[in-house]
Amino acid sequence: MLRLKAVLVVAAVALFAVGAGCGDDDDDGGGGGGGSQELVYNLPTPPSALFYPALVAEELGFFEEEGVSPKLAPAAEEISATAFLDNGDADVSFADVDEIILARAKGGEHTAIFSPQHTNTAGIVVPDDSDIQDISGVEGQKVGLESEDSTRFLEAMLESEGVDPGSVDTAVVGTSGPLIAKTLEDGEIQAYVGNASDFTALSANGVSLRNITPEEAAAIDGNPMAVLPDTLEQKREAIVGFLRAWTKAQYVGQVNREVVEQIARKQVPAEWRNEASGEAALDLAIDLMKSDDPERIGDVRADVWTTAQDFLVSAGVIEEDEKIDINEALDDSLIQEINDWDREEVERVAEEYSG
Amino acid sequence: MLRPAEEEGVEQPGGVDAPGGARGTIAVRDAVKQFEGGVLAVDHVTFEATDGEFVSIVGPSGCGKSTLLRLIAGLIPLTDGQIAVNGVDVTEPRQDVALMFQRPTLLPWRTALENALLPPKLSGKRDGAAERRAYELLELVGLEGFEHTYPRHLSGGMQQRVALARLLMVGVDVLLLDEPFAAVDQLTRERLNFELLRVHERMSATALLVTHNITEAILLADRVIVMTPRPGKIADVIDVPFERPHVQEMVAEREFQQLVLRAYQGLQGTGVDDVADPKAGAHVG
Amino acid sequence: MSAKVAHALSPSRLARRLWPPLLFLVLLVGLWELALAVDYVSESILPHPKDIVVSFYELVIEESFIWDDVAATLWESVAGFGLGAALGLALAIPSGLSPVMRQMLGPYAVALQVTPRIAIAPLIIAWAGFGYNSKIWIAAIIAFFPVYVNALTGILTVDEDAREMFRSLGASRWQMFTHLMVPGSLPVLFAGLKTAAGLALVGAVVGEFISAERGLGVLVQQFSSQLAIADAFAVILMLMFLGLLLYGAMEWLERTTVFWLHDGRLVARSRRRAARARKKSGEAPLKQRPVGA
Numbered sequence: 001m002l003r004l005k006a007v008l009v010v011a012a013v014a015l016f017a018v019g020a021g022c023g024d025d026d027d028d029g030g031g032g033g034g035g036s037q038e039l040v041y042n043l044p045t046p047p048s049a050l051f052y053p054a055l056v057a058e059e060l061g062f063f064e065e066e067g068v069s070p071k072l073a074p075a076a077e078e079i080s081a082t083a084f085l086d087n088g089d090a091d092v093s094f095a096d097v098d099e100i101i102l103a104r105a106k107g108g109e110h111t112a113i114f115s116p117q118h119t120n121t122a123g124i125v126v127p128d129d130s131d132i133q134d135i136s137g138v139e140g141q142k143v144g145l146e147s148e149d150s151t152r153f154l155e156a157m158l159e160s161e162g163v164d165p166g167s168v169d170t171a172v173v174g175t176s177g178p179l180i181a182k183t184l185e186d187g188e189i190q191a192y193v194g195n196a197s198d199f200t201a202l203s204a205n206g207v208s209l210r211n212i213t214p215e216e217a218a219a220i221d222g223n224p225m226a227v228l229p230d231t232l233e234q235k236r237e238a239i240v241g242f243l244r245a246w247t248k249a250q251y252v253g254q255v256n257r258e259v260v261e262q263i264a265r266k267q268v269p270a271e272w273r274n275e276a277s278g279e280a281a282l283d284l285a286i287d288l289m290k291s292d293d294p295e296r297i298g299d300v301r302a303d304v305w306t307t308a309q310d311f312l313v314s315a316g317v318i319e320e321d322e323k324i325d326i327n328e329a330l331d332d333s334l335i336q337e338i339n340d341w342d343r344e345e346v347e348r349v350a351e352e353y354s355g
Numbered sequence: 356m357l358r359p360a361e362e363e364g365v366e367q368p369g370g371v372d373a374p375g376g377a378r379g380t381i382a383v384r385d386a387v388k389q390f391e392g393g394v395l396a397v398d399h400v401t402f403e404a405t406d407g408e409f410v411s412i413v414g415p416s417g418c419g420k421s422t423l424l425r426l427i428a429g430l431i432p433l434t435d436g437q438i439a440v441n442g443v444d445v446t447e448p449r450q451d452v453a454l455m456f457q458r459p460t461l462l463p464w465r466t467a468l469e470n471a472l473l474p475p476k477l478s479g480k481r482d483g484a485a486e487r488r489a490y491e492l493l494e495l496v497g498l499e500g501f502e503h504t505y506p507r508h509l510s511g512g513m514q515q516r517v518a519l520a521r522l523l524m525v526g527v528d529v530l531l532l533d534e535p536f537a538a539v540d541q542l543t544r545e546r547l548n549f550e551l552l553r554v555h556e557r558m559s560a561t562a563l564l565v566t567h568n569i570t571e572a573i574l575l576a577d578r579v580i581v582m583t584p585r586p587g588k589i590a591d592v593i594d595v596p597f598e599r600p601h602v603q604e605m606v607a608e609r610e611f612q613q614l615v616l617r618a619y620q621g622l623q624g625t626g627v628d629d630v631a632d633p634k635a636g637a638h639v640g
Numbered sequence: 641m642s643a644k645v646a647h648a649l650s651p652s653r654l655a656r657r658l659w660p661p662l663l664f665l666v667l668l669v670g671l672w673e674l675a676l677a678v679d680y681v682s683e684s685i686l687p688h689p690k691d692i693v694v695s696f697y698e699l700v701i702e703e704s705f706i707w708d709d710v711a712a713t714l715w716e717s718v719a720g721f722g723l724g725a726a727l728g729l730a731l732a733i734p735s736g737l738s739p740v741m742r743q744m745l746g747p748y749a750v751a752l753q754v755t756p757r758i759a760i761a762p763l764i765i766a767w768a769g770f771g772y773n774s775k776i777w778i779a780a781i782i783a784f785f786p787v788y789v790n791a792l793t794g795i796l797t798v799d800e801d802a803r804e805m806f807r808s809l810g811a812s813r814w815q816m817f818t819h820l821m822v823p824g825s826l827p828v829l830f831a832g833l834k835t836a837a838g839l840a841l842v843g844a845v846v847g848e849f850i851s852a853e854r855g856l857g858v859l860v861q862q863f864s865s866q867l868a869i870a871d872a873f874a875v876i877l878m879l880m881f882l883g884l885l886l887y888g889a890m891e892w893l894e895r896t897t898v899f900w901l902h903d904g905r906l907v908a909r910s911r912r913r914a915a916r917a918r919k920k921s922g923e924a925p926l927k928q929r930p931v932g933a
Contacts, residue, residue, distance in 0.1 A: 016722060040770075046858045073770035075851040079762055087766045177867040178684035197865060205867045269705045270862045277866035428808060454808040460801045463900040464823050466913060477811045477819070503913040505906045525809070 036069045037238040042084050042093035044077045044223070049264040049271055049278070050197060050285045051094070051223075053116065056249035059263045060349055066241035078147075082110050085228050091235055092242070094223040097308045098152075102317070103226075104324045110226045112305075113331045114243055114298040114338065116250055117222030117288045120213065122153055124193045127184050128208030135212050138191050139163045144173035144183055146194035154193050156311035157217050181207045196284055204280035220308045222288055224300065232331075243338045247297040251343065252350045253286045254294070259354045260286070297339055300330040378441070379406050379528035379561035381427060386436035388422055396422040398586035399436070404578075407559045409552075411572035412580045415622060419587025420565045424533050427563065428454050440529055450478070453525045455532045459514035461506040467493060468502040471520045485524070492520040496550060512536075512543040516550070523554065530555070530562040537566075545603065548575060552601060569618045573611065574601055581621035591621035687870040695874035706859065706878070713844050713856040714882060716772055720779020720847075721840035721886070725833060727780065728787030735788075736795030737817075753785040757843075761850045774851060779843030783836040790832025794825020827901060830894040837886040841879065856882075 043051055054072065057063050063070055073090045075081065081095035082103040095110075103110045124143070126132045132141070135157055143154060155165040173183055175198055183189045184207070191212070203209055211218075225243075232239060253260045261282055265272050272278035291297045305326045312318050381404040388397040396419040404410045414420045425431045427438055429448045438445045440452055448454075461470045468489055475485040493502050496516040506514055515536060522530065535551075536544040552575060555562050566572050572579050573595055581591040593614055597605055605611050669689050675681050676688060699706045731749070735742040757764075757778050764781075768774040798821050806816050848857030856875050863872040899905040 015726070016719075046853050046862070048862075071770075072853060073851075074853055075761075075765065075770070076758075076849060078758060079765075079850065083762050084765070087762075089766055089770065176685075176864065178682065178869065181684065182682060201866050268862075269703060270859055271866060273863060273871050274866045274868040277868065281866065430804060430807065448808045448810055450810050452808075454805070456801060456805070458801050460799070460805045462802065462820070462823070466910065474809050477806070477809050477815055503910045503917065505900060505910060507900060507903070507906055508910075 036064065036067045037235070037241070038069050038071060039092065039235065039238045039242050040071045040073050040090045041225075041242065042073045042075060042081055042090040042095075044075065044081065044094065046074045047072065047268055049260075049268060049282050050288075052253055052260050052264060052282070052285050053246045053249035053289070055267045056252055056260055056263050057245040059267065060249065060252070060259075060353055062245035062248045063242070066245045068238050068241040068245060070242055082108065082226060085110060085226060085231070091231050092225050092227045092239060095226045097221055097224060097305060098312060098317075100224065100226050100329060101305075101309050101312060101324060104329050105318050105322050109229050110329075111229060111232070111331045112224040112226055112300050112329060113232065113239075113334055114246075115221045115224035115300050116246070116298050117224075118219070118290065118292050118299075118301075119222060119288050120218050120220045121196045121222040121288065122150070122194070123196060123199065123211055123213035123218060124154065124157065124191055125199050125209040125211050125213075126191045128210050130190065130210065132190065132212065135161050135214055136163055137212075139167050141190040142169040142171065142188070144180065144189035144192040144194075145170055146173070146175055146192075146198070148172055150193045152312070152315035152317050153217070155315040157214055159314040160216060160311070161214055177201055177205065181205075196288065197281060200280040200284045201277050204276040205274070216307050217311070220304050220311075221301075225298075240334060240337055243298065243334065244341060247338050248341060248346045250289050250291075250297055251294075251346055253289060254291075255347055256350045256354070257282070257286060259350045262354055295339060296335050299335050300332045302326050302330055305330060379408075379559075380404070380439075380441055381529060381561060381563060382437075382439045383423075383427065384437040386423070386426060386438055387434045388419070388426055388431070389434045395586040397426065398588045400582075400587065400589055402580055402589065402592070404561050404563060407561060408578065409555055409562045409564070409576045410578045410580060411576035412563065412565045412582060413567065413569055413572035413618060413622070414582030414587065415584050416567060418582045418584050420567075420582055421533050423582075423587065424531050424563065424565050428452060428531050450525070451527050452529045452531060453522045453527045455518055455522050455530070455535045457534045457537050459506075459511075459518040461509075461514050461517055463506050466503045466505055467498060467509065467517045467520075470506070470517050471524055473521060474525045489520065489524060492523050493517070495523075495554065496520050512539045512547060515539065515547060519547075519551070519554065523558065528560050530558075530560050532562065532564040534566055535564075544571075549603075551575070556600065569615050569622075570606060573614050573618065574603075574606065579614075579618060581618050583622070591617065593617060593621075684867075684869060687873055691870040692873045692877060695868075695870040696877055699871065699874055700878075706875075709854050709856050709859050710878065710882070712772070712852075712854045713841070713848065713879075716775040716779055716844035716847065716855065717837075717841040717882070717886065719772070720776045720843055721783050721837055723776060724780035724783030724840060724843075725787045725836055728784045728832070728836070729791050729829075732788050732791035732795065736792050736821075742792070749785060749788050752781060757781070757846055758850060765851060770851060775844050775847035775855070778847035778850070779840040782843035782846070783840040786832040786835040786839065787829070788832075790828050790835075791825060794828035795821050797828070798824050826898045830890070830898055834887060834890045834894070837890045838883050841883050841886060845879065 041054075043054070045051065047055060049055070054070075058070075073084065075084065080099065081090075081093040082099055084090040085093050086108070097112075100110050100112055124135065124138075132138060138158070145151060145154065151170060154168070154170065158165045158168065171189065173180055173189065173192065175194065177198065180192055180194070180198065181202055184192060199209055199211065227239065261279075264278075264282060271281060291299070292301065293299060309318075309323060309326060313320055313323065383403070384401050386397055386400045387395075389395045398419075400423060402410075412420045412423065422431070426433055427440065427445060429445045429452070432446075440449065443449075461467075462473070465473070468486075471489040471493060472481055472485060475481040490502060493499065496519050498513060498516055498520070501509065501513065506517070509517065515538075518535070532551075536547045539547065548571060564572075564575060573593070576595055579593040579595060580589055581593065582588065583590045595614065596610075672686075672689055676683060676686065731745055735745050761774075761778075764777050765774045768777045802820055802824070803816065806820055811819070844855070845857035845860075848855040849861065852858050856879055859875045860872050863869070863875065895902055895905060899909060
């Protein structure tokens with residue numbers, strides 16, 4: 001009898017779980033009242049101050065204003081963001097420049113229509129007290145890598161400065177702050193190729209670093225937004241609305257840091273446990289999103305994309321004859337519309353929030 | 356532990372005359388069993404047991420006596436020959452035949468009572484009457500007060516008694532027992548043997564008991580079949596002339612010891628293994 | 641009944657049960673501090689136990705955001721465990737009863753087990769979406785194997801003598817299954833369930849590393865990347881407690897379901913049945929005889 005009860009309990013739990021596993025997802029609070037359009041966007045991180053415009057646009061009501069209810073689909077960097085677009089799991093995706101170029105080289109139609117970060121998130125650093133002044137000094141040294149993928153970025157940078165990549169030893173060190181610090185301190189590695197967020201976190205915690213990323217490489221966009229042409233056609237209104245809200249919020253960060261900090265502390269309290277790191281991370285985020293031309297936030301610039309493609313060729317990732325036409329990969333037709341809003345009005349809204 | 360033979364208020368197990376055959380008949384004719392791989396376990400065995408008899412089969416280890424029992428039970432198929440129970444050929448396990456093995460094989464998640472009630476439960480007849488009968492049978496085998504105890508808390512001997520009660524729940528005319536008390540100590544074994552006899556008397560079913568202990572075989576039975584070592588053939592059939600009810604004191608009698616000797620000689624056939632020493636089971640006095 | 645509970649919680653009894661793990665903890669902390677003191681490991685990689693405890697307190701008592709993450713990870717683990725266990729059982733039963741099914745499914749079960757989750761993550765996300773479901777499925781995949789293997793073993797290693805006894809009583813295949821195989825395989829099955837419960841938690845966290853908005857796995861990453869190492873370890877401590885909770889729940893369920901392996905439960909059940917029986921037959925409740933004879 002008790003056995004029967006136990007079996008029923010287990011069966012109920014199992015059915016419930018199967019239902020949960022197959023049922024409708026209702027994980028995030030994708031707001032959306034009646035009439036607003038849904039848009040699924042992919043970021044390489046969970047909600048974070050690094051992509052503060054998403055947080056600010058939500059909090060200050062910009063999404064609502066534009067009639068969009070966005071749904072975040074986070075996925076680790078190792079997962080191919082372009083794949084989500086192909087599968088239809090996401091409408092738009094903040095991917096890597098490399099990823100988009102490679103996807104197109106394989107015949108995909110992914111197009112970059114918006115690029116919020118006009119500075120690279122990847123780079124190479126040395127300890128502040130190091131003798132190495134610029135990347136040419138890395139010749140014959142040992143370099144730590146964030147992951148195996150970082151190799152091609154390193155090779156491309158070296159080639160562009162005329163250094164033989166074969167003269168450089170590499171080792172994958174990962175992203176653990178203390179470990180990076182230790183290996184640099186002990187002299188096991190003389191330089192480290194990784195993510196700007198990791199650099200700032202280390203700096204904020206007492207590890208002085210100097211960034212020796214070559215200018216060309218540093219200018220490559222961080223996370224441009226890609227979309228498939230079909231989706232752009234079908235959801236144009238929602239995409240434009242989303243990006244308008246985004247650019248407004250991005251602008252707020254450039255003129256009113258305080259408000260962004262307030263919102264970040266509220267939305268992602270976990271990132272503020274270490275005060276110094278939190279401040280540094282926010283500063284970095286705002287810095288990365290400083291636009292080349294303030295009137296054209298998120299502009300896609302063909303010249304840096306060409307540099308990026310050349311990097312891929314010199315690193316041997318794509319062949320010379322596999323190169324794609326950069327102009328076809330970029331679409332800046334929306335930029336003007338996206339930036340067409342009252343700057344002063346937005347500043348006022350921000351001030352009202354903090355006041 | 357011996358109680359008067361007649362007990363009141365306990366229903367007698369069933370036993371309608373089987374069609375085309377007398378109650379409780381076992382007929383084995385030229386039975387042969389050869390296993391895959393060529394092992395010849397039973398080699399042309401013929402015998403009969405009828406209404407209410409208690410027949411022992413004794414033989415050395417590996418002589419095929421257990422196999423023979425399993426053939427009669429329908430658990431394994433015959434290679435050649437014929438076996439009929441209650442006039443019907445044996446092809447699979449039957450509802451009119453009850454089995455008891457060395458291991459009591461009680462289900463550990465059921466109480467003594469629930470284990471005894473397993474047969475009616477499986478045949479769908481677990482009702483109030485069956486439950487009452489189970490209580491009575493447990494009392495009969497001396498387990499009153501332990502009906503709701505679980506096997507883990509019952510000794511080996513007690514577990515076998517539950518198995519015995521389970522056996523008796525099945526209203527049958529034929530009982531097959533395969534060294535049922537081999538796993539308990541000598542004293543308990545003797546006690547259980549006599550309980551078995553007592554129960555057998557009341558049931559008037561035909562019983563076939565397999566053992567390798569000569570004294571036990573003669574003590575319990577009306578007739579003893581002696582088997583040779585493998586391949587199993589019948590070496591001798593010994594009638595036991597003693598009056599019922601058999602008692603422990605019989606063992607001391609000269610006539611008894613002569614039967615033991617005769618059986619022992621029958622076993623010698625071709626090389627004897629581990630047959631229990633004929634004197635081992637004898638408790639004089 | 642309350643007397644029993646009172647007895648279980650009596651100070652002397654609790655003390656007896658708690659001092660071994662506490663002693664071990666003291667030894668562990670001692671070794672830990674020693675390792676830090678002789679610089680065997682750096683403070684920035686392994687914080688002092690005291691710092692971890694302080695972080696834990698702050699996160700749990702002072703801040704409150706951690707509870708959202710606890711809820712998320714707990715939900716993913718439990719649902720993933722339920723799903724994985726259900727699948728494990730569902731596939732183990734036909735495998736146990738049919739050699740053909742066993743040969744058909746066996747290699748794939750193993751393949752699923754050894755495939756790195758990150759490799760199939762895009763597939764899972766494509767199928768289950770970005771919300772909780774993908775984490776639940778990853779947890780389910782990890783929890784599946786121990787349940788499958790153990791349930792299968794339980795069914796295949798049924799007591800041969802008992803099986804023969806059932807046959808001799810004319811039991812049908814269905815009866816053999818429900819009355820013998822199922823109860824007989826419960827002990828082994830529960831061993832698998834206990835393993836799977838912990839693994840489901842691991843799976844949920846792995847799933848969060850791959851894609852998630854919230855959860856304890858997300859927290860660990862967030863804390864690590866800003867070098868709040870003591871906080872990261874505090875989250876790991878919380879995960880440990882969750883693991884103990886899940887395991888404990890399984891143990892409790894096992895004690896209830898597989899009661900015949902636990903003396904105390906058997907005695908209690910015997911007593912209850914005897915009392916019930918006496919009540920039914922209208923007699924005053926009589927004690928069962930003391931066990932063993």
